[in-house]
Amino acid sequence: MTNVATKTDKKPQTAISPTRAENFPEWYQEVIKAAELAENSPVRGCMIIKPYGYALWENIQKQLDDRIKAVGVENAYFPLLIPLSFISREAEHIDGFAKECAVVTHHRLEKNSEGKLVPAPDAELEEPFVIRPTSETIIGDAMARWTQSYRDLPLLLNQWCNVMRWEMRTRLFLRTSEFLWQEGHNAFETADEAEADARKMLDVYNDLYVNALALSGFCGEKTADERFPGAIRTYTIEIMMQDGKALQACTSHNLGQTFAKSCDIKFQGRDGREQLAWTTSWGLSTRSIGGLIMSHGDDDGLIMPPRVAPVQIIILPIMKEKNPALLEHADHLKRNLQALGIRAKVDTSDDRAPDKMWRAIKRGIPIRVEIGERELAEGKLTFTRRDLGRESKTTCSENEFLESAQNTLDAIHEELLNRSRTRAKEMIKNVTSLAELKDIYQSNFSGFVKAPIAVLDDPDYQTIKKEYSLSARCIPFEDEGATVLIGKSY
């Protein structure tokens, strides 16, 4: 293989403006726009996920769904609307979600005296429904009916659905009023089983993040004030974004008997006595896409991790005018790649070559293949890795490419994962006291601080936390409870 990349003195232009360094939040929005992942909708706080973005979500779903099923969980579906009385059953739960619930109060519209469509006054529901912000209560209600004996346990359920939380401030993928997710709900006979399950599901998520999304995060436990309303323990993966902020990438909760109590999930045990079940819940949402963008993207836009990329290899025929032989050749290469299990596509548009290239770059397609008319004659092609950029431009024979394509995709995955790992390491500072922590954030540090767990009890902690808009991200497993990771977050 020969490297044909040309070196130029002038600074290469970036596809995304502003750059990450200039304005990270705006860069983020621009990347989404440029990659055509999603856009804001006419509905406040709700996004339209465009075909390319939805294809990405479907791949994440597929990868996670397989893993969930592999540990014995079954998919089911529960209603979007939850009776208000269900939500009110759990006091802590209400405190957590009441402020952000959308409520359905009527079942019919009619025209008023001004000819405007309004909810019909005589069509008011006896009991309002809440659009699910999460489904613990309605699934718990079903579990109560499905669980009579210890032989009915464990009960392992998952649903893929949308939920709604009326957020004050929204951002595409990271925080939207409506979002897509999976929520798993498991019930067990013993406390130990539930605890082990909450940990196990976090491992499942971590496997997804590391091996499918090429993201390395910190697995750990949430502190008491960051816990899910109603949980006795919440586990999380916190991922370092390029601007040093944390993204809570998923959560897994040990709910103890909280919901068993309020939903009445009882069973007759091995000893013949009636007892309450122990439950867990665990979720991962479209927010993972936000994490992927903010971790892997660069100033030219998105970089798709190969294993969830909707298109893994894009083939660009480079031609002066429509060249049927070249198009046929490109299509043939595509079919050969597909036969290897690779998601390949030919850009058949009649756009100019540079436009095709930039579109592929902005969409983050892992490998871009260019075939020109000279190369067609020689049986060669040129490919470029998205993660390494134009310097990686390589010309080789088509056979060489076919043989190495899967390896190259794996290499891109490893490269992205390494970057994520390295960033997590480099952007953490260890401190021994709260005073030291304060000094660091005072000097405009962006990243996490790892502090002794005792700082949480320091009387000044709450003040400093507020002053620098910090929060305890998690108590990382790696230090077995001795430390806490603190940082800014999304």
Add this chain to the structure above:
RNA sequence: CGGAGUGUAGCGCAGCCUGGUAGCGCAUCUGCUUUGGGAGCAGAGGGCCGGGGGUUCGAAUCCCUCCACUCCGACCA
């Protein structure tokens, strides 16, 4: 919900201070020339200037009032 800002062509913006009836760039369409890192020339189409009310002979521009969105906080996946 507090603070700041922005709503003008599909997108990005100027015009507003100092009222006179709509402009630029990109995109789109047509034609010709180009084509291995974002093409050039010529022409064309496209606007209830966020909504409502007021002042005025006349409002994108001034005043009042809603509404929406973005950013920074608080709340949160």
